[in-house]
Amino acid sequence: MPSFLFYSSSWFDFNRINVFIILGAFFIFVIYFIWQAKAGKSLFVRRIAGLDAIEEAVGRATEMGKPILYISGIEDMDNLQTVASMIILGNVAEMVARYEVPLLVPICVPFVVTVAEESVKQGYMKAGKPEAYNPNNVRYLTQEQFAYAAGVNGIMLREKPAANFMFGSFYAESLLMAETGLSTGAIQVAGTANIHQLPFFVVACDFTLIGEELFAASAYLSREPKLLGSLKASDLAKFLIMISLIVGALLETFGITRFTSWFFVR
């Protein structure tokens, strides 16, 4: 018998029971809101300025007859930002297919190439134009961070895309790419949850999705019940976090620390 079946002592870590309870409650919220969305209840999501700019940028690329560049960050598929980026890529591909504009997707991580191909292909199929999908436009460059940045910069300079979309997990290469894109005059919309890179996108891009806006983007663009349900559940979770913050601060002020320590993970 394989040895991994006998690791009975580590099936459950009671030090992290708070994580389990909160995650369980969150999943119940998600399922409830997905059910609401599927039942046809209208779930309001406020306007996100950066996302409205995507369609505007695609329209501009169509008028100029130039391609659109989509960069999905430099992390693998086990990073939630890359997952969110792939969902946005599917929506962008659908939009692009409708306008018949070339979509260039240079990829840094080998495994992401297969997912990106699938997302783009699905987008073209949803738009009813599967024949317009060109697999050569989803390209693997290299996994080395700065070599990838150099390659993307080359594409920006030579293919002169009308719009650059940068959604995903970025590190030190963010400014190198955003600054080059700015110099070519492309409309740039970026989004990341890596807070150290956000300042660079804020200064060099026309619109920036900050932190969770990246995750909200997929729900906002697709209006799919599953994604909308998750977004609504995360809003409810945020509301509870805000209340917990105030309650915890007040209790700390009066010397009661049990509430705060419950949230602490050993």
Add this chain to the structure above:
Amino acid sequence: MGTHDIIFNGIAAFLTLSIYTFLYKDNPFYKFAEHLVVGVSAGYFAVILYYNGFVPKLIVPLWEQGKLYYIIPAVLGVMIWTRFSRKWSWISRFSLAFYIGSGAGIAIPLYLQNFVLRQLSASMLPVGISTWPMITNILIIIGVFCALTYFYFSKEHTGAFGASAKIGIWTLMVGFGAGFGLTVMGRVSLLAERVVFIRDYLNELFRYLS
């Protein structure tokens, strides 16, 4: 510095300068350096993946340790290759689903633990006006609260809620400004390191030639 070092450091200096020519405009030197670094790194990473991934995580457990259940990830990996066939490419979706699902399953509790619970616990601070730290704690709690309202998507940013969201985005921008300055300083030190490298190389080159 011997002849060998002069040649190889010369190549490094040449490639460094070739990349910097990008500051002027796209040109053959930059193109050459760019294609070289992309090509070399792609090949290098293929070898790294083979020796750091394929060999220790599949060949060794399967062939040397006899752990036959490692066939499962091997089959999932092979299934990805069905993408080369139009007819069978749907099979690769099972591997994708497994990888994305397991990745999200591992990441979600970690995100919750590190980016929500730890931050929340650390932000629950005693407040008051009797000491300076307690006053700054009020600022921290207001900043966190208002930033959270900015990321609330179920309500329009209007009225008092909008004002709170505006304070939230200002708080974020103050943080971004500090982060920008800090990182620019880091980048300047990288530039300084490259300039020092080229200066030292030129010194050595002139000494060698004379």
